[in-house]
Amino acid sequence: MRLETRHGPPPLLQLPFFDTRSFGMRKFIVSAISASLAMALSVSAFAADDYSPAMKxxxxxxxxxSGAQLAQYVKAERLAAHQQRTASRQLGRDFAGVWLERKADGSFGVVTASTSMGKAGTAAGVETRQARYSLASLNAVKxxxxxxxARSGAPRGVYSWAVDLPSNSVVVGIAPDAQDAAIDFIARSGLEADSVRFETIKDPPQRHATIQGGRGYRAGPYACTVGFAVTRGGTPGFATAGHCGNVGVVVYDEASGVRLGSFAGSAMPGPYQTGPDRAWVRVDAGHALSPSVYGYSNQDLPVHGSNEAAVGAMVCRSGRTTGGLHCGYIISKNITVSYTDPNTGTHDGTVTGLTRTSACSDRGDSGGPFMAAAGQAQGVLSGGSGTCQNGGNTSYFTPINSILSVYGLTLRTSP
Incomplete structure (x- = not known):
């Protein structure tokens, strides 16, 4: 068996190396997700034809x-969005996903997967592939x-799991030395594990809060990044990460030291606990909140809505530590991530409902915004693996629409 560490840009094609292991009557097919030729992407919920110059x-x-490749991506994304709607309706329970795939020449194509090739119609410009498992089946595995x-907790070194459309599997992210622990974890779940693949992760996922420094806001001894401007009734505020502060903690502007407000709602699991990572800060009277994302040396990005982009859409994030815009692709959704304390190496809480991206981030960027095309807010940073300096191209965000829904907030938007 060969397991490879994922770091740097996401792989271009799934070319697994298999090893079959026996556990009683079960066989575990273990594979690595390795770099090769076709970038696994999926569809966006809207036509991505509105990129600001800074985002471009x-x-x-x-x-x-290149500029030509970005223009071609936009056309492919429109086709994929249409195919997503028609294929899921046409195939029903045989539907196994639609995604964009980057080819060896750098262009993008659209792929539809089905467990029943007889049902899958082929639209012009769309490739159809046979899948073993339906999307519903993979969601059930996850x-x-x-x-x-919930029953036993995640073993040490088992970091995350999520549905991966192109490999038609559930990918479990593990430390290089955690394969046996991961196999035991899967065995106890009662799964037929041929639908599960292992991906080794070089740097354990960590919450991205840090001692003050640079731009952002302070909450107690920590510094984080403002997410998106919101209102609750007539009360202004902003969405951010839950691990940046508990309810009642006072927030200060990092540059000036001026009080901004306090946490009005916050959720983040502690060590060996499970839950979401989300919060909102109620802003004191007299402060003006802009419905835009600060671009640092780049142009600011106006916020126009929160249409959810799907797996494979391009997203960019902004944060106090890394500064400016850092971009990547959405890799998977509804991912469960077990964070590790960087100082002790112990469990630091398991967060559910996150979205994984290939954008880099660093400590102190937590709570900061992720944006997609057409000024669509996507979420706020929870954590990641590695940093922008060491090639850690994995970041996780909490979807903004879930924060708005839970706390009864309204996203502030630009005209």
Whole structure:
């Protein structure tokens, strides 16, 4: 068996190396997700034809796209969005996903997967592939791992799990030395584990809060980043990460030291606990909140809504530590992530409902905004693996729409 560490840009094609292991009557097919030729992407919920100059610059820099490739991506994304709607309706329970795939020449194509090729119609410009498992079946596998987490907790070195459309599997992220622990965890869940693949992760996921420094806001001894401007009734505020502060903690502007407000709602699991990572800060009277994302040396990005982009859409984030815009692709959704304390190496809470991206981030960027095309807010940073300096291209965000829903907030938008 060969397991490879994932760091740097996400792989371009799933070319697994298999090893079959016996556990009683079960066989565990273990594979690595390795770098190769076709970037696994999926569809966006809207036509991504509205990139600001700052986002275009950051996307081309971070994702290695030329202007022509970005224009071709936009056309492919429109086709994929249409195919998502028609294929899921046409295939029903045989539907196994639609995604964008980057080819060897740098262009993007659209792929539809089905467990029944007889039902899958082929639209012009869309490739159809046979899948072993339906999307509903894979979601059930992921739910079963979540249930095992609730019963026994995640073993040390088992970091995350989520549905991966292109490999038609549930990918479990593990430390290089945690394969046996991961196999035991899967066995206890009762899964038929041929639908599960292991991915080694070099740097354990960590919450991205830090001692003050740079831009952002302070909450107690920590510094984090403002997410999105919101209102609750007539009360202004902003969405951010729950681990940045508990309810009642006072927030100060990091640059001036001026009091901004206090946490009005916050949720973050402690060590060996499970839950969401989300919060909102109620802002004191007299402060003006802009419905935009600060671009640092780049142009600010106006916020126009919160239409959810799907797996494979391009997103950019901004944060106090890394500054400017840093971009990547949405890799998977509804991912469960077990964080590790960077100082002790012990369990630091398991967060559910996150979205994984290939954008880099660093400590202190927590709570900061992720944006997609057309000024659509996506979420606030929870944590990640590695940093922008060491090639740690994995970040996780809490979807903004879940924060708005839970706390009864309204996103402030630009005209």
């Amino acid at each position: 610059m950051a996307i081309q820099r971070d994702l290695g796209l 739910d079963q791992l979540d249930a095992q987490l």
